Amino acid sequence: MSRPKLRAEKPSTPTPERLQEAKAERKMRRQHLRGRLDFKYSPYLYISPFFILFALVGLFPLIYTFVVSINDWDLLGGAGDWVGLKNYQAELASPLFWNSLFNTFSIFLLSAIPQLVVATFIAAMLDQNIRAKTFWRMSVLVPYVVTPVAVTLIFSTAFDEKYGLINNLLGALNLDTIAWKTDVFPSHMAIATMVNWRWTGYNALILLAAMQAVPRELHESAAIDGAGMIRRFFSITLPSIRPTMIFVIITATIGGLQIFTEPKLFNPSSSVPGGPDRQYQTTVLYLWDLAFNRGDFGRASAVAWMLFLIIIVIGVINFLISGTIASSSDKRRPRRIPGRKAKRVKAHLSGSLRESVNDE
Amino acid sequence: MSNATLQSTARPKLMRQVRNKNFSADRRPGFLTYGILLAFLIGSTYPLWYSFVIGSSTGAVFSSAWPPLLPGGQFWTNVAEVFDSVEFWAALGNSLIVSSVITFSVVTFSTLAGYAFAKLRFRGRQGLLVFVIATLAVPTQLGIIPMFMMMKELGWTGSLGAIMIPTLVTAFGVFFMRQYLVDNIPDELIEAARVDGASMIGTFWHVGVPAARPAMAILSLFTFMTAWTDYLWPMLVAPQTPTLQVALSQLQSARYVDYTIVMTGALMATIPLLLLFIVAGKQLVSGIMAGAVKG
Numbered sequence: 001m002s003r004p005k006l007r008a009e010k011p012s013t014p015t016p017e018r019l020q021e022a023k024a025e026r027k028m029r030r031q032h033l034r035g036r037l038d039f040k041y042s043p044y045l046y047i048s049p050f051f052i053l054f055a056l057v058g059l060f061p062l063i064y065t066f067v068v069s070i071n072d073w074d075l076l077g078g079a080g081d082w083v084g085l086k087n088y089q090a091e092l093a094s095p096l097f098w099n100s101l102f103n104t105f106s107i108f109l110l111s112a113i114p115q116l117v118v119a120t121f122i123a124a125m126l127d128q129n130i131r132a133k134t135f136w137r138m139s140v141l142v143p144y145v146v147t148p149v150a151v152t153l154i155f156s157t158a159f160d161e162k163y164g165l166i167n168n169l170l171g172a173l174n175l176d177t178i179a180w181k182t183d184v185f186p187s188h189m190a191i192a193t194m195v196n197w198r199w200t201g202y203n204a205l206i207l208l209a210a211m212q213a214v215p216r217e218l219h220e221s222a223a224i225d226g227a228g229m230i231r232r233f234f235s236i237t238l239p240s241i242r243p244t245m246i247f248v249i250i251t252a253t254i255g256g257l258q259i260f261t262e263p264k265l266f267n268p269s270s271s272v273p274g275g276p277d278r279q280y281q282t283t284v285l286y287l288w289d290l291a292f293n294r295g296d297f298g299r300a301s302a303v304a305w306m307l308f309l310i311i312i313v314i315g316v317i318n319f320l321i322s323g324t325i326a327s328s329s330d331k332r333r334p335r336r337i338p339g340r341k342a343k344r345v346k347a348h349l350s351g352s353l354r355e356s357v358n359d360e
Numbered sequence: 361m362s363n364a365t366l367q368s369t370a371r372p373k374l375m376r377q378v379r380n381k382n383f384s385a386d387r388r389p390g391f392l393t394y395g396i397l398l399a400f401l402i403g404s405t406y407p408l409w410y411s412f413v414i415g416s417s418t419g420a421v422f423s424s425a426w427p428p429l430l431p432g433g434q435f436w437t438n439v440a441e442v443f444d445s446v447e448f449w450a451a452l453g454n455s456l457i458v459s460s461v462i463t464f465s466v467v468t469f470s471t472l473a474g475y476a477f478a479k480l481r482f483r484g485r486q487g488l489l490v491f492v493i494a495t496l497a498v499p500t501q502l503g504i505i506p507m508f509m510m511m512k513e514l515g516w517t518g519s520l521g522a523i524m525i526p527t528l529v530t531a532f533g534v535f536f537m538r539q540y541l542v543d544n545i546p547d548e549l550i551e552a553a554r555v556d557g558a559s560m561i562g563t564f565w566h567v568g569v570p571a572a573r574p575a576m577a578i579l580s581l582f583t584f585m586t587a588w589t590d591y592l593w594p595m596l597v598a599p600q601t602p603t604l605q606v607a608l609s610q611l612q613s614a615r616y617v618d619y620t621i622v623m624t625g626a627l628m629a630t631i632p633l634l635l636l637f638i639v640a641g642k643q644l645v646s647g648i649m650a651g652a653v654k655g
Contacts, residue, residue, distance in 0.1 A: 129389065
């Protein structure tokens with residue numbers, strides 16, 4: 001786009017032609033200006049809806065939670081006195097808060113670990129040269145389309161202490177029935193089962209994608225060297241999917257520490273959310289109870305903020321771990337690899353293998 | 361699948377020789393693999409079948425010693441009872457509206473912002489993108505208390521709008537679209553459109569959107585599912601206008617729990633997503649495998 005040249009000449013007498021020309025000039029200039037403004041500011045226009053909305057509905061509430069947490073805030077009474085960190089002190093001294101954290105982490109571990117193991121195993125099965133690939137891949141995803149509420153209702157029925165499927169089966173086998181909804185550990189197992197059922201296949205597909213990114217030639221040359229299937233799994237597949245595994249762990253952590261629906265609906269006959277003795281009351285459930293049943297917004301916000309910090313800290317730790325792994329796998333920049341890690345990298349089969357792993 | 365065939369045809373000669381010797385990594389797996397996958401399939405589907413068996417029976421089968429396998433004849437009676445207990449159709453409608461609006465909003469704004477981050481140059485781009493990535497892991501759900509206060513202050517509690525508001529945009533959506541568009545629109549194409557005198561929005565519309573369409577489809581699918589399955593916020597802010605999940609949970613909260621009705625309801629609430637799965641299951645699989653989705 002060239003600049004309009006008409007600018008230099010100044011109209012002395014306004015003849016109709018001159019007027020016409022001046023009009024055309026102004027139009028061109030305007031267009032040019034509009035083009036420049038368009039070029040310069042359009043990007044901001046495109047990203048602003050996201051940032052404005054996100055600031056309003058995502059960040060502001062989160063930050064304002066902190067403001068609420070340092071006040072004696074009440075559901076009905078509204079903002080009360082400024083109390084500093086008293087809500088935090090109260091929560092840190094509250095056995096119910098610690099109980100909820102214990103339950104959350106217990107359920108999280110009971111779901112994350114078996115889930116990762118089984119998902120990796122299923123992914124390895126799917127990674128073979130099987131027939132009807134699409135069918136089997138879709139088949140593992142069926143539980144994912146059942147909503148958490150429906151999952152909880154179904155499993156809550158199956159884990160019913162008197163008539164449930166599981167206890168009936170145990171009884172038929174002459175085993176002791178288990179108090180799934182009243183004992184601490186069994187209830188955690190039951191809730192973890194729901195999470196596992198819904199997410200294992202989903203995670204298997206993510207891991208499968210990572211496995212498929214491993215060059216087949218690597219498997220083939222290892223096979224020529226006489227490595228069996230199991231050996232190849234542990235020496236090739238597992239090391240190469242580690243970044244993806246960490247990605248899966250991070251997302252499972254963020255979701256797992258906020259678990260709410262399953263414990264909330266697990267036992268409808270309990271008047272206390274999370275079991276008669278809060279056997280499986282998770283932190284978000286505790287937070288919800290504190291805020292909306294007992295109306296103590298201040299203390300509930302303190303709980304929310306502490307859980308938020310825990311999730312962020314775990315996220316950062318995960319990020320650092322995965323960062324180390326990513327840099328140790330980066331063969332293109334060998335200088336950045338410290339000695340010990342370099343040895344570990346060398347011990348692995350080849351450079352191309354680790355590079356090819358999709359950097360999540 | 362097509363990818364796999366492509367790879368195998370492009371494989372060098374050596375490998376073909378190896379395969380002739382019945383090479384192990386390429387061999388069809390044995391019955392054990394299919395057995396394991398079948399067992400997993402049964403485990404994945406039995407709970408649904410179980411809910412149908414219980415949901416189609418009177419209470420008697422519920423206490424039988426062995427896992428019930430065959431449905432009874434009470435299904436439609438129980439369905440009718442679900443209709444009596446909760447406003448099923450209204451809840452279904454609410455869920456459809458809420459999920460559709462959220463999906464439309466998330467996909468529109470994510471595509472716009474993702475396109476800008478991927479293909480346009482502007483001051484502060486790098487910093488803002490880092491901000492988006494950093495917020496990926498922020499659990500915005502923990503802001504429910506001020507969010508609830510805001511909705512109450514505005515008098516919006518109980519409305520469908522209040523359900524939608526917190527999820528109208530997601531950092532994940534922006535990041536996802538950006539990642540896709542960075543690789544899938546050649547810079548030359550945008551240059552060419554500009555040289556031809558297209559405005560910025562014209563370029564976005566005629567170059568960006570067509571290229572983004574596959575990613576938009578996947579993002580729509582997952583956004584819709586996430587919105588559809590949400591429970592905590594809709595239950596909190598608008599129990600009067602329940603979404604399907606909230607209505608379903610209300611089936612259970614009666615003092616006396618009739619499990620046959622609850623199971624029928626659970627099954628009925630699952631049918632819409634099962635239909636979606638039948639239509640778009642392949643896309644769901646490839647979406648997840650593209651590393652597309654955050655858990």
